[in-house]
Amino acid sequence: PTIYAIAMDILPIQASAVPCERVFSSGKITVTDRRNKIGGELMEALQILxxxxxxxxxxxxxxxxxxxxxxxxxxxxAEESPEEISSYLASLK
Structure with missing residues (x-):
């Protein structure tokens, strides 16, 4: 079990850092000074998009x-939650 755990930690490591660098560069473009509070899930979704x-x-x-x-x-x-839709429509007026 110990050797297996070590192998699972080491084997997925990429031989080259180039793909990793591209991910960080792309992330740097996505997260700007104006968008610096993006959470992990949103960041992942934006990168996939x-x-x-x-x-x-x-x-x-x-x-x-x-x-x-x-x-x-x-x-x-509207039938499932009419009060939510009614309050939304009221907020638009």
Missing amino acids: KFRFKQGHSLSFTHGLNIGEEPKNLESR
Whole structure:
């Protein structure tokens, strides 16, 4: 068990520091002086999103939905928590 634990600590180490340097450089570009309080989860999500854009993937908030489904989704959410939606609409006035 001890040798296995040591091997699992050592084997994943990359032979080159270049990919690691790229990750830190990309992170430095994401976290600026104005965005210095980004948490770990958000930083991870932003890095993944940036990688996907560089790979040519697009971002679609309606992928998989057709025009007929969206109003139904909104109506069902309004029925689940009408007070939240009412208070939100009231705050807009």
